Amino acid sequence: xxKPFHFLFSALFILACLLPGLGLFLFGPSPAAGNExxxxxxxxxxxxxxxxxxxxxxxxxxFSRSFGFRRELITADSALKASVFRTSTQSLVSLGQEDxxxxxxxxxxxxxxxxxxxxxxxxxxHSLKLAQDYAQSQGAAFVFAIxxxxxxxxxxxxxxxxxxxxxxxxxxxxxxxxxEGVNYADLFTAxxxxxxxxxxxxxxxxxxxxxxxxxxxxxxxxxxxDVLLEALxxxxxxxxxxxxxxxxxxxxxxxxxxxxxxxxxDYEFAFQEPLVFAYxxxxxxxxxxxxxxxxxxxxxxxxxxxxSFGNALHSLMAESFSTARFSRAMxxxxxxxxxxxxxxxVVEIVERNLPLLAEAPFIFPAPxxxxxxxxxxxxxFHSENLTTEGGGVAIxxxxxxxxxxxxxxxxxxxxxxxxxxxxxxxxxxAAWEAQPSFMAGIGEEITYCxxxxxxxxxxxxxxxxxxxxxxxxxxxxxxxxxxxxxGSFPEGALFPGED
Numbered sequence: 155x156x157k158p159f160h161f162l163f164s165a166l167f168i169l170a171c172l173l174p175g176l177g178l179f180l181f182g183p184s185p186a187a188g189n190e191x192x193x194x195x196x197x198x199x200x201x202x203x204x205x206x207x208x209x210x211x212x213x214x215x216x217f218s219r220s221f222g223f224r225r226e227l228i229t230a231d232s233a234l235k236a237s238v239f240r241t242s243t244q245s246l247v248s249l250g251q252e253d254x255x256x257x258x259x260x261x262x263x264x265x266x267x268x269x270x271x272x273x274x275x276x277x278x279x280h281s282l283k284l285a286q287d288y289a290q291s292q293g294a295a296f297v298f299a300i301x302x303x304x305x306x307x308x309x310x311x312x313x314x315x316x317x318x319x320x321x322x323x324x325x326x327x328x329x330x331x332x333x334e335g336v337n338y339a340d341l342f343t344a345x346x347x348x349x350x351x352x353x354x355x356x357x358x359x360x361x362x363x364x365x366x367x368x369x370x371x372x373x374x375x376x377x378x379x380d381v382l383l384e385a386l387x388x389x390x391x392x393x394x395x396x397x398x399x400x401x402x403x404x405x406x407x408x409x410x411x412x413x414x415x416x417x418x419x420d421y422e423f424a425f426q427e428p429l430v431f432a433y434x435x436x437x438x439x440x441x442x443x444x445x446x447x448x449x450x451x452x453x454x455x456x457x458x459x460x461x462s463f464g465n466a467l468h469s470l471m472a473e474s475f476s477t478a479r480f481s482r483a484m485x486x487x488x489x490x491x492x493x494x495x496x497x498x499x500v501v502e503i504v505e506r507n508l509p510l511l512a513e514a515p516f517i518f519p520a521p522x523x524x525x526x527x528x529x530x531x532x533x534x535f536h537s538e539n540l541t542t543e544g545g546g547v548a549i550x551x552x553x554x555x556x557x558x559x560x561x562x563x564x565x566x567x568x569x570x571x572x573x574x575x576x577x578x579x580x581x582x583x584a585a586w587e588a589q590p591s592f593m594a595g596i597g598e599e600i601t602y603c604x605x606x607x608x609x610x611x612x613x614x615x616x617x618x619x620x621x622x623x624x625x626x627x628x629x630x631x632x633x634x635x636x637x638x639x640x641g642s643f644p645e646g647a648l649f650p651g652e653d
Contacts, residue, residue, distance in 0.1 A: 266319025
């Protein structure tokens with residue numbers, strides 16, 4: 155009696171082992187699942203014709219991502235663990251209540267486990283202020299907007315047991331934006347007010363964010379469009395009032411990660427009348443790094459830097475401007491203002507990606523400092539103002555500019571700007587204000603900055619200036635000022651005429 159059972163068990167085991175290979179042989183490689191990048195099959199030779207020594211490891215990686223019925227097996231595994239154990243098989247996806255899904259990395263933003271430091275918030279806001287100043291110098295109105303995390307607008311469907319932080323994740327940045335005078339479009343207040351209105355009317359079937367996706371619906375994007383145009387001072391356009399209906403037409407990004415073989419669709423809002431604009435150049439899809447559009451709008455050209463929340467937003471904005479360029483490439487190249495003749499500049503980024511704006515986000519020529527009346531006053535270039543614990547300057551070509559990155563070991567004050575001073579044998583020759591930078595994970599004991607310069611300069615000629623404990627400090631980046639005999643910097647004035 156045992157032999158038939160053993161035989162059946164062995165046969166099923168062998169079949170299970172052969173199934174992925176048979177599926178690959180009979181039906182070809184499985185498509186990429188969720189947000190995966192497709193893996194190309196390996197080649198025995200390299201591009202130079204030599205033997206590919208990485209062939210076996212590449213073949214293993216390719217098979218693990220391409221074997222037969224892979225999507226179906228991933229879906230079955232996810233469904234089993236979600237229904238029985240209420241656990242997600244994908245680290246990026248969190249299972250919420252009432253079938254809602256959330257991007258897992260945003261949960262720390264909601265609970266306060268992840269926060270923006272004061273220096274980080276300042277770097278975000280001050281870099282945006284410098285960008286705004288540059289845009290305005292080019293004749294363009296400027297506005298910045300934060301697309302809220304899904305958890306910030308729909309916290310009631312989060313996994314049970316999560317308590318909100320005492321302070322919202324974006325709050326330090328928003329406060330710093332106000333202090334810096336950045337034109338900020340508050341999408342949080344608008345989305346929450348509209349959601350509360352819909353909830354009061356019990357229109358739960360008209361969500362502003364998807365149930366199975368991390369982004370807003372066309373309805374949420376339409377509201378974002380209205381807030382942005384109001385912040386730009388343009389005539390009111392009520393895109394939110396455009397007629398339309400909800401229907402199952404959207405494949406949720408989070409759901410696709412968990413259940414790639416499922417055909418379930420999320421409810422999306424479809425406008426009754428198509429949006430009136432044209433693509434000025436063919437696009438592959440809405441994730442393209444650059445999208446250009448044209449319309450019959452009387453509003454002038456737009457340059458907009460956006461992320462994935464701009465996938466739904468860009469078509470609404472395209473209808474509202476005569477021409478528009480939407481860019482996802484970072485760092486954001488503001489010199490495109492001249493190329494596009496843009497009269498309006500918009501920067502949109504999702505709440506969870508705010509730290510990216512603290513890491514040198516913009517390309518534009520660094521503003522020059524008037525050395526006749528510098529922000530640090532007089533008497534800076536004396537030995538008592540030196541900070542010599544360590545630092546350095548690196549220069550690389552970046553298009554038409556020299557990209558300068560500099561750092562100094564002592565941390566600066568939370569709200570300190572950072573300047574780069576070009577010094578010759580007789581003292582300062584030129585100076586520029588750099589974008590203050592904050593590198594997540596390193597802390598605030600190091601001062602960073604980035605600047606794009608239009609003139610040639612040597613690394614050893616550039617030095618950082620910043621405030622430390624309320625006092626302006628000079629961080630020398632080269633040892634040529636050091637006395638070779640004593641191994642220390644000279645006392646008193648560093649350059650002639652500094653007394």
